[in-house]
Amino acid sequence: MEPIFFNPDFKERVWGGEKLATVLNKSVPFKHTGESWEVACHKNGQSKVRFGQYTGLTLEELLIQDGEKILGKPFVDGDKFPLLIKFIDAKEKLSVQVHPDDAYAWEHENGEYGKSEAWYVLQADPGSKLIAGLKSGVSKEEFIEKLNMNRLEEVLNEIEVKAGDVLDIPAGLIHAIGDGILLAEVQQNSDTTYRVYDWGRVGLDGKPRDLHIQSSIDVIDFTGMHSTELAKPLIRKSEGYTIKEFVRNSYFILDEIEVQDMFTSEGRGNYFEIFMCVDGAMHLTYMDGKLPVVKGDVFIIPAKLQDYYLKGHGKLVRTYIEEKA
Numbered sequence: 001m002e003p004i005f006f007n008p009d010f011k012e013r014v015w016g017g018e019k020l021a022t023v024l025n026k027s028v029p030f031k032h033t034g035e036s037w038e039v040a041c042h043k044n045g046q047s048k049v050r051f052g053q054y055t056g057l058t059l060e061e062l063l064i065q066d067g068e069k070i071l072g073k074p075f076v077d078g079d080k081f082p083l084l085i086k087f088i089d090a091k092e093k094l095s096v097q098v099h100p101d102d103a104y105a106w107e108h109e110n111g112e113y114g115k116s117e118a119w120y121v122l123q124a125d126p127g128s129k130l131i132a133g134l135k136s137g138v139s140k141e142e143f144i145e146k147l148n149m150n151r152l153e154e155v156l157n158e159i160e161v162k163a164g165d166v167l168d169i170p171a172g173l174i175h176a177i178g179d180g181i182l183l184a185e186v187q188q189n190s191d192t193t194y195r196v197y198d199w200g201r202v203g204l205d206g207k208p209r210d211l212h213i214q215s216s217i218d219v220i221d222f223t224g225m226h227s228t229e230l231a232k233p234l235i236r237k238s239e240g241y242t243i244k245e246f247v248r249n250s251y252f253i254l255d256e257i258e259v260q261d262m263f264t265s266e267g268r269g270n271y272f273e274i275f276m277c278v279d280g281a282m283h284l285t286y287m288d289g290k291l292p293v294v295k296g297d298v299f300i301i302p303a304k305l306q307d308y309y310l311k312g313h314g315k316l317v318r319t320y321i322e323e324k325a
Contacts, residue, residue: 001069001304002052003284003291004062008036008087008298009045014204017091019182023123024087024296032204035088038298039274041081044191072271072303080113082321083252085274085298086185087122090177095209096131096152096197099190100219101171108215109192114171117187118231118247118254120317121165122278125180129158133173133221133228140222147213152197157228166231166246166254172221173228184276186247186254186319194219240264248322257316264309265301273301273320280314 008026013034020026020033028036037045041059049057057065059081067075099115100108119130134143138155146152156174159167161181169175174196177183195209196216203209233244233256240261247254257263259282277297284291284299286308293299293310301308310316 001302002288003286003305003308004052004054004070004300004302005050005291006039006047006059006298006300007050008038008047009040011035011037011045012204014201014209015090015092015094015179017089019089019091019123020087023182025294026087026296032091033089035086037084037086038276039083039085039300042084042189042191069304070272070300070302072269081189083274083319084187084189084191085276085319086187087276087296088119088177088181088183088185090179090181090183093179093199094177095195095199095201096156096174096176097193097195098174098216098220099169099171099194100192100215104171104219105190105192112192113188113190115188115190115192116170116249116251117185118169118252119167119177120184120186120246120254120256120278121161121163121181122184123163123182124161124165127160128180129160129178130167130181131156131174131176131178132159132167132169133157133175133224133226136224138222140217140220143220143222144217147197150200159228159230161230164256166233166256168227168231168247168249170226170249172219173226174216174220184278184317186252186274186317188251196220252319252321255318257318259310259312259314259316261313262309262311263316265307268306270303271321272303273318275299275301276317278315278317280312282310282312282314284308284310 016032016034102114194212
């Protein structure tokens with residue numbers, strides 16, 4: 001087995017900009033390129049293998065051909081890959097939105113997964129903010145009142161952010177990306193988004209975009225059970241690298257790995273890992289070869305590829321699934 005690098009599926013969005021090209025060196029197809037689906041196996045988007053023994057295969061085709069070697073467990077045709085990995089460039093602010101949990105999505109979205117996700121900020125213009133939940137004490141009734149008055153921003157919790165900040169967004173937490181932010185997103189493999197407020201904006205076709213008011217109200221957490229603060233990492237230092245674990249939930253783990261010299265495979269388990277290079281440059285060495293890794297690269301280390309190391313200087317966002325006992 002070899003590391004698997006991907007070409008993304010780019011998405012045109014009314015709020016998109018140019019940072020996927022100018023910061024991450026990607027060849028974008030649209031003036032308003034808002035998203036690059038970097039590791040994607042969904043009906044609405046597929047990433048393709050860039051080079052190597054699987055060149056040109058979609059992730060779906062790759063899993064059908066060699067799913068157990070990639071994932072670390074048997075893969076049956078029709079199974080869903082568990083994660084969707086993106087870069088998002090918000091030149092303008094996104095809609096205020098919320099995602100359902102698995103139970104609600106299964107019932108109302110034809111068996112789609114729910115959508116818990118996390119954001120890692122790569123770059124933020126001075127003063128840029130994320131919306132994370134509601135201000136303390138805001139009731140469902142007050143929320144609906146402000147929504148009906150087109151003054152929803154009065155009850156939304158805003159957080160100013162900088163590069164390296166992480167926001168954990170469980171299903172039910174209302175959220176939005178403010179203008180001037182480039183980030184990496186790790187999420188469940190779902191494309192179910194309920195827009196509740198879109199700032200009076202029209203889409204690229206000149207028409208107002210669809211809102212999903214009732215579905216949003218059905219799933220928003222009005223109890224305050226979810227944190228509205230930035231994630232605080234657990235830090236683990238080793239010779240040659242530092243790991244900051246920001247998110248650990250039942251769907252994925254999200255780490256930042258800062259490589260000062262060399263990062264090794266750490267005696268990893270029997271599942272795949274996904275890496276996003278967000279700064280610097282390294283070389284990835286494994287049994288059969290050596291590959292350059294530069295800012296913007298995204299790749300899978302298959303479960304079968306147990307020994308590897310990354311040498312150089314830079315930062316990686318790593319995500320993986322915890323092995324179940």
